[in-house]
Amino acid sequence: MATRVDPIELCLESLDTADDERPYVRCVALAGGQPGLGLTAEGIVIWQHDKAASLLLWVSADNRLMSLRSSEACGVCLTRAERRLDLPPNKPVVTLHGDIIEIEGRAFRVHVHGVAASVLPPTRLSLRRAKQWITGAVAAASLAACHTSGAGNTPASAGGSPSNEFAQPPPSGTTGGTDDGIGQGGTGATPPIEIREMPPAPVPSPPDDHSGS
Numbered sequence: 564m565a566t567r568v569d570p571i572e573l574c575l576e577s578l579d580t581a582d583d584e585r586p587y588v589r590c591v592a593l594a595g596g597q598p599g600l601g602l603t604a605e606g607i608v609i610w611q612h613d614k615a616a617s618l619l620l621w622v623s624a625d626n627r628l629m630s631l632r633s634s635e636a637c638g639v640c641l642t643r644a645e646r647r648l649d650l651p652p653n654k655p656v657v658t659l660h661g662d663i664i665e666i667e668g669r670a671f672r673v674h675v676h677g678v679a680a681s682v683l684p685p686t687r688l689s690l691r692r693a694k695q696w697i698t699g700a701v702a703a704a705s706l707a708a709c710h711t712s713g714a715g716n717t718p719a720s721a722g723g724s725p726s727n728e729f730a731q732p733p734p735s736g737t738t739g740g741t742d743d744g745i746g747q748g749g750t751g752a753t754p755p756i757e758i759r760e761m762p763p764a765p766v767p768s769p770p771d772d773h774s775g776s
Contacts, residue, residue, distance in 0.1 A: 566624050568594040572679035573620075573628065574693065575608060578663070578670040587693040589686045591679045592628055595621045595655075600685070604636060606669025610684040618650075618666055620658070628675060629655040629759075630664065640665040644753040657757040 575588045588608045593599035601609050601616030609615060617636035623629050632639045634652040641648050641656060642663040650656055658664070660675040688696065 566626075568622055568624055569626060570594070570679040570682055571622050571626075571628050572676045574674040574676065574688075575664075576672040576674060578672060579606075585687045585689045587674075587688040587690070589683075589688055589693070589696065590620070591682050592620045592622050593682065595623055595629065597621075602664070602666055602671075604667050606666050606671075608685045618664070621655075623655065623657075623759075628658045628673075630658045631655045636666070638665070638667050641756060643756055646753060646756055648756045648758075651758060655759045657759070659754070 571592045573590050573592060575590060577586045577588070590600050590608065590610075598611040600620045601612070602618040602620075603609055603615055604617045617633050618639055619631040619633075621629050621631065630641060630650060631654075632650040632652050636652070639650045641650055641658065642665070643659065643661070648656070658673055660673060662673045664671045664673060
């Protein structure tokens with residue numbers, strides 16, 4: 564039986580001071596194999612235009628957020644606490660809450676919020692709007708858990724429930740608490756950056772492989 568792959572809701576926080584007024588881009592990463600979320604060489608967040616993407620963000624069959632660099636992209640790095648990796652081309656890399664993606668001098672901190680309730684194109688948010696959104700998402704997830712847990716039971720924690728610590732990066736040397744994946748938290752040492760040779764989901768065709776014919 565095929566594994567269900569859920570879209571992941573996340574925010575990309577621009578670390579560029581020019582974006583201080585609206586630093587967050589609310590996004591959804593889709594299952595691998597279909598056009599979805601990406602970044603151009605100029606660090607622009609794009610949606611369902613994989614021909615222009617230097618980096619694709621998508622979900623593997625085991626419901627992990629993945630970053631995939633195209634073979635023509637330059638200067639794409641991922642930083643996790645004290646670890647730093649130049650992303651290899653055409654090899655997906657597991658991406659966790661709190662990771663920083665750098666592309667051609669632009670930097671974004673990844674905030675993973677869990678399973679997406681709906682699939683929407685990227686939306687740029689101010690800090691105030693971002694906090695309002697995540698507060699509402701947490702309340703909705705809690706209400707849904709109450710309805711499904713049954714009377715008299717402690718509400719179950721949904722695997723993809725959003726974080727209530729929006730815009731708070733994990734402390735150095737930790738995995739970022741409860742949203743360093745989809746409800747998979749931890750407080751141990753920083754996990755290594757995982758490169759997958761053969762991912763458990765179909766890899767989207769790299770942008771430069773499209774001839775347009």
